[in-house]
Amino acid sequence: xAKKKADDAPAPTPPAATGNxxxxxxxxxxxxxxxxxxxxxxHPKPPNWKMSPRAVATYITGGKAGTMTITPKYxxxxxxxxxxxxxxxxDRALLLIGEPGTAKSWLSEHLAAAxxxxxxxxxxxxxxxxxxxxxxxxxxxxxxxxxxxxxxxxKSPVFRAMESGTLxxxxxxxxxxxxxxxxxISLLSEKRVAVPELATEVPAAKGFSIIGTANTRDRGVNxxxxxxxxxxxxxxLPTPNTLETEVEIxxxxxxxxxxxxxxxxxxxxxxxxxxxxxxxxxxxxGQTLDGKSKLKVPSGVLSTAEAISVLANGMALxxxxxxxxxxxxxxxxxxxxxxxxxxxxxxxxxxxxxxxVLKKRGSEWRPLFTACSxxxx
Numbered sequence: 001x002a003k004k005k006a007d008d009a010p011a012p013t014p015p016a017a018t019g020n021x022x023x024x025x026x027x028x029x030x031x032x033x034x035x036x037x038x039x040x041x042x043h044p045k046p047p048n049w050k051m052s053p054r055a056v057a058t059y060i061t062g063g064k065a066g067t068m069t070i071t072p073k074y075x076x077x078x079x080x081x082x083x084x085x086x087x088x089x090x091d092r093a094l095l096l097i098g099e100p101g102t103a104k105s106w107l108s109e110h111l112a113a114a115x116x117x118x119x120x121x122x123x124x125x126x127x128x129x130x131x132x133x134x135x136x137x138x139x140x141x142x143x144x145x146x147x148x149x150x151x152x153x154x155k156s157p158v159f160r161a162m163e164s165g166t167l168x169x170x171x172x173x174x175x176x177x178x179x180x181x182x183x184x185i186s187l188l189s190e191k192r193v194a195v196p197e198l199a200t201e202v203p204a205a206k207g208f209s210i211i212g213t214a215n216t217r218d219r220g221v222n223x224x225x226x227x228x229x230x231x232x233x234x235x236x237l238p239t240p241n242t243l244e245t246e247v248e249i250x251x252x253x254x255x256x257x258x259x260x261x262x263x264x265x266x267x268x269x270x271x272x273x274x275x276x277x278x279x280x281x282x283x284x285x286g287q288t289l290d291g292k293s294k295l296k297v298p299s300g301v302l303s304t305a306e307a308i309s310v311l312a313n314g315m316a317l318x319x320x321x322x323x324x325x326x327x328x329x330x331x332x333x334x335x336x337x338x339x340x341x342x343x344x345x346x347x348x349x350x351x352x353x354x355x356x357v358l359k360k361r362g363s364e365w366r367p368l369f370t371a372c373s374x375x376x377x
Contacts, residue, residue, distance in 0.1 A: 025120055026073075026113035029260070034114060036065040046089050048165040048207030049115050053085045056114040060085075060107070073110045074103055075249045080235055081107070087233040088115065088167070093188050093210040095173075095229075098237035101303020103249075104213040107237065108169050111211060116166040121157035125172035131183045134158055134170075135193055148197040158210065159193055165205030170212040174222050181228055184210070188231040217301060239304070243289065246277050246304055254311045261312070264319030268311050268326040275368055276331060279358075280307045283339065283349070288357060295357070296349040300341040310334035332371035340376075350376055 027034060034050070037059055043052035051059075058065065060081050062072030074081060087094045088111065096104040112119035123133055136159050142152035161168035173181060187193060191204040212232060214224070240246035247270075255267050268276075282288050286297045300306075314330040322330055339353075340346040354376065358369040 024260075026109050027117050027119055030059075030071075030073075030110075030113070033059060033065070033068065033070050034117065036068045037070065037114075040066045046207065048205065050117045051114060053082075053089060056085050056111070057082055059114040060110055072252075074107050075245060075252070076103070076237070076240070080237065083233075084111065084235050087235070088209050088211070090233075091191070091209075092233045093212065093231055095212045095214060095232035095234045096237055097214045097216055097234060099216050099239055099303065100301045101305035101307075102237040102239055103304075104215075104237055105171055108171070108211045108213055112167045112169055116207075118166060119169065121161050121166065121168045123157055123168065123170045125170060125175040125180075127175060127177070129176045129180055131180055132156070134180065134183045134187070136195065150198065153195065153198070158187060159202070161210075162187070162191075162193055162204040162208050163202060165207035167208075168210050170210055172215060173212045174214045174224060176222060178222055178225065181222065181224060185225075185228055185231060188228075239284075243274070243277060243281060246281065246307075247274050249304060250277055250307050250311065253308045254315070257308070257312045258315050261316075263312070263315045265315040265322070265324050265326060266318075268314060268331075271364060272314075272326055272328075272331065273311060275365065276307050276310055276335065277304075279335065279353075280304075280338075282357070283353060293357065295353060298339050298341065298346040298349045300339065300346070302338060306338050310338050328367035328371040331368065332375040335372055336375045347376065 021028075037055045038051045041051045041055040043054045045052050049056075055065075057078070058070055060072070060074050061078050063070050084094055084096070084107070094111075096108060098104055109119045112121070123129065134156055136156055137154045138148075139152045139154055142149070146152065155163070158168045158170075160166075170184070173184075188210065191208065192201045194201045240249060251267070251270070251273050254273070257263070258265070258267055278289060280302045282295060283298055284302045286295050287293060288295065310331060311326070311334075313334045314326045317330040317333070318324055318326045336350070339350045350372075354369060354373055358365055358372065361369070
């Protein structure tokens with residue numbers, strides 16, 4: 001059956017309660033879909049799940065719930081989504097890995113939203129993440145005044161997920177130091193967290209698991225130990241394998257961003273989206289789409305997420321400083337900033353691409369070539 005085009009379905013409209021939120025969590029933004037899926041779900045649910053694995057898969061990949069059309073949240077290999085969901089039914093943690101922009105965090109958030117109705121138990125991995133942020137810390141004023149007590153305990157998102165039998169998300173695991181990563185090993189092995197100050201242990205309730213994400217470009221920063229890797233089932237999320245798939249993803253997300261951010265411009269035309277995605281794919285691969293010309297590769301990643309950002313920024317420019325229609329002039333500055341990360345190297349790469357590739361393309365590319373050449377001068 002042919003896949004429904006992303007633009008055929010309306011972009012989600014946030015409820016009034018999210019009016020002042022810059023970014024509402026998935027369970028709020030897609031509350032109607034989640035409610036309808038739960039209402040029409042007739043399949044068995046694992047402990048502490050809001051809906052069955054089949055319903056979760058429908059929420060992620062799209063489908064029908066009664067008379068409601070469920071919009072796809074992840075456009076890609078459906079089997080990978082099914083493997084990820086099946087992992088979370090077991091006692092294994094899930095690790096989503098891939099290049100930047102392959103929707104690891106997006107998929108992680110929507111899995112948690114569908115399974116628990118709560119995607120906000122998150123540890124963001126950075127060089128400054130500490131072991132206490134994975135386990136627990138203390139309210140030191142209460143600790144000094146009364147000594148260790150349950151009231152003085154400040155529980156981490158992982159701790160709270162263990163208690164409630166729900167999912168915790170750990171973003172960018174490989175950005176954390178090795179000793180911080182290793183704090184996960186006992187939690188995933190023993191399924192309990194020890195609090196020696198209170199002479200107690202808190203066991204994980206059924207339904208607890210962790211969804212981790214890791215960037216393949218950052219593996220050399222703090223690579224995960226073999227012991228930690230063994231405690232995860234790994235799903236590799238690939239970059240979109242065709243131009244058409246990536247264009248569909250970008251169009252869908254740009255439309256949603258335009259709605260959620262109330263951007264005062266029409267979504268970019270299909271030609272504009274295709275041109276931006278084509279440029280990103282060619283520079284990322286180091287060759288033109290037809291394979292006839294080799295290209296120098298810039299230092300940046302040029303991910304799908306950055307293509308979405310370029311087009312959304314073009315909408316903002318068109319809405320406030322242009323005609324309300326995204327033009328080549330609105331896109332050129334964003335393209336320049338996305339490609340030229342290293343002023344010395346990348347400016348040459350971009351100039352050669354403009355001169356050797358864009359300049360030689362048809363008349364429909366001429367406005368974008370002219371605008372980008374002016375921005376790069």
